[in-house]
Amino acid sequence: MTDKQSNSSRGQGPYIAAIDQGTTSSRCIVFDKDGRIVAVDQKEHEQIFPKPGWVEHDAAEIWTNVQAVVDGAIAQAGLSKSDVKAIGITNQRETTMMWDKNTGAPVHNALVWQDTRTDVLCREFGRKGGQDRWRRETGLPLASYFAGPKIRWLLDNVEGLRERAERGDILFGTMDSWVIWNLTGGVNGGVHVTDVTNASRTLLMNLHTLAWEPKILEAMGIPESVLPEIRSSAEVYGQAVGGSLAGVPVASALGDQQAALFGQTCFDEGEAKSTYGTGTFLLMNTANKPINSYNGLITTVGYRIGDQAPVYALEGSIAITGALVQWMRDQMGLIQSAPEIETLALTVEDNGGAYFVPAFSGLFAPHWRSDARGVIAGLTRYVTKAHIARAVLEATAWQTREICDAMAKDSGVEPTTLKVDGGMTSNNLLMQTLADFLGTPVVRPMVAETTCLGAAYAAGLAVGFWSDTDELRANWKRAAEWTPDMSEEDRADQYRKWLKAVERTKGWIDED
Amino acid sequence: MSGSIQSVERAAAILRLLGGGERRMGLTDIASTLGLAKATAHGILRTLQQEGFVEQDAATGRYQLGAELLRLGNSYLDIHDLRARALVWTDDLARSSGESVHLGVPHQGGVLVVHHVFRPDDSRQVVEVGAMQPLHSSAMGKALAAFDPVVRTQLLAADRPRFTARTVTGRRDVEDLLEVVREQGWASDLEESWEGLASVASPVHDRRGVAVGAVGVTGAVERVRESRDGAVRPALVAAVRDCARAVTRDLGGGRFRIN
DSSP, X not given: OGGGGGOTTOOOSOEEEEEEEOSSXXXXXXXXXXXXXXXXXXXXXXOBOSSTTOOEEOHHHHHHHHHHHHHHHHHHHTOXXXXXXXXXXXXXXXXXXXXXXXTOOBSSOEEOTTOOXXXXXXXXXXXXXXXXXXXXXXXXXXOTTSHHHHHHHHHHHSXXXXXXXXXXXXXXEEXXXXXXXXXXXXXXXXOOEEXXXXXXXSSOEETTTTEEOHHHHHHHTOOGGGSOEEEOSEEEEEEOOSSTTTXXXXXXXXXXXXXXXXHTTOOSTTOEXXXXXXXXXXXXXXXXOOOOOSSSOEEEEEEOBTTSOOEEEEEEEESOSHHHHHHHHHTSOSOSSTTHHHHHHTTSSSOTTOEEEOOBTBBOTTTOBTTOOOEEESOXXXXXXXXXXXXXXXXXXXXXXXXXXXXXXXXXXXXXXXXXXXXXXXXXXXXXXXXXXXXXXXXXXXXXXXXXHHHHHHHHHXXXXXXSHHHHHHHOOEEEEEOOOSOHHXXXXXXXXXXXXXXXTTTOSOOO | OTTOOXXXXXXXXXXXXXTSSOOOBOXXXXXXXXXXXXXXXXXXXXXXXXXXXXXXXXXXXXXXXXXXXXXHHHOOOOHHHHHHHHHHHHHHHHHHXXXXXXXXXXXXXXXXXXXXXXXXXXXXXXXXXXXXXXXXTSHHHHHHHHHOHHHHHHHHHSOOOOOSTTOOOOHHHHHHHHHHHHHHTOEEEESSSSTTEEEEEEEEEOTTSOEEEEEEEEEEHXXXXXXXXXXXXXXXXXXXXXHHHHHHHHTTOOTTOOO
16 A cells, blocks of 8 residues: 555645554555545554453554654655644544653553453443433443543552542543644643544543533542543644654544544535444434434534534444454355455345344344344255355345434434445445445445545644635545435335344343 | 377376375376376476476475466456455546546456446446446457457457447457557557547556456546547556556556566
């Protein structure tokens, strides 16, 4: 990827640099005014698994990598700091770390969003008021992903940390805060901030006031002094100090999925994007209303530009989409590479009556059944591996349909079109199936890197590089569009069968 | 088996033998099993070894199947794999050229479109994946025929219907044209398939140097040529070739390939 930019046809400067501090790697992408990629650099970091279910990152390593990829991308593009008008940040959400503000040293490895060590804590917090105890305030269920319980775990388990925190020596941050604090000087005046989208994943921020919720801080036993200031997603937080971009404004922060929503220019109510990777994250813009979900979705802040009103979103996630194709390749050995699933699936006309519900670790949104396990239903002697391949792709499409239905129920707004991104969008059959099952057009934009692009857009807006969201919309180019080609009766009939298959996954695991 | 070549038959027998139960065999065993003189067996083995189909263990002197044979068996390129690898590059080509982009592979005497990126304007377009383009008049077809001998033979053997006044149909003319394409590394279709439309295409090679596909841009002839009868815009040619090289690199194809 990195040597792509020998491209003679790239546009003229100035540019925006976006840093994507992700779960497996850190990247820096430089964009021009048309939103085209000028340079990319990327570095992976170590995944640390101290115990089953525990996942950690070394935050010091991550900061070193972030500096390296920024320098790398700038050097590759042959730019100087005066060519770069702003730096934007996007990051893996919920991953939690704490550090000493006097030394800049992390007090412990970062606890990654996938880490489940706070399951027990979450159950304890839920003893009063249940899993939805703070849903009204935060939009979230009590779950181990979110940052608040992870802070509590660190305070309880790192020797002497609570005392140091109460003395005011300790700072908490998600990865956006850590990167911004270091970029803007660290121990020498680094700013300690987070943005509303990242703050909305802590279980500590009130969605309505966009401020830390004292009641929850008290219940979780978290001193307010460790928390960063909550700012908008697009404003100048400070200037970079040192490095190849010294003096350049640091001007945006967005959680990765929100950044993709922004990069896909979903600025209007009802506009939705879905990112197809190992799992899938679907976010729909609900304008200025935080909509409480009664159908198993999450309410979150989509973005906030400067002092404009915040824009909210409903979020639904699917645990297993691309992962099911990988499973067909690695565990079943039915294909050699992930794209071959399409080749195999195209050798038959339909699923032959087979439905595959990949509830490998339970059913998530909108069902939330931890006692469910995977099922292939409707098997007959007629069914071949090619029918199963079809069922695999259809599983991704039906799961998307379920999330869209839940969003329509909660918000009263039907998504008009679905904007897609991520690796699986190269699968034509899947994209057509998606349009068929949703009954709405599915559109793929020309830039695959929507996450970084979103962070760049927000930073560029903050410094006046782009004037408004209309200008960004004009940058959005359609690379392909799939329109529904399925009768209403077929769609309804097959959806009914899918839901029957879903029913058959439930209750497989005996409770204790 | 009239017309079969004895030494090729014997080479095939040796390969089958080495691919059987006993994977490593000495020269004496191979010769006696197949009823060949040792010198004959040795000559064939040495040739197979040069081609990489057979390897000889340095310590024991025994023979086994070579890496090249395994590569041949695995070299089939899945068209959906090709699309996945080409995705970012073709997106970028559409953006930089402002035209629609196609990726095609040879298929049943024509070019099968396996990927299509819309022209980046707001016009209504439909995904053309699965459509066929003619070998003799399309830019992708000519790019493939110029670099793949099998496709070239198909093109020369097939009917070459005249779609427009500009379609080149004569055998000698086509042969000359392919020679030019081979030399310059790219092909064009200037209103040879459809009136008003022009294309530029360049081949994509896999790691063995085989032209497995072609990538091309298509647009109104006024935008593709400098003037109505002028040369193809050099920037467009450069962008198409950059894209083809990038996909070739992603497939493990050689960086220093001439085209």
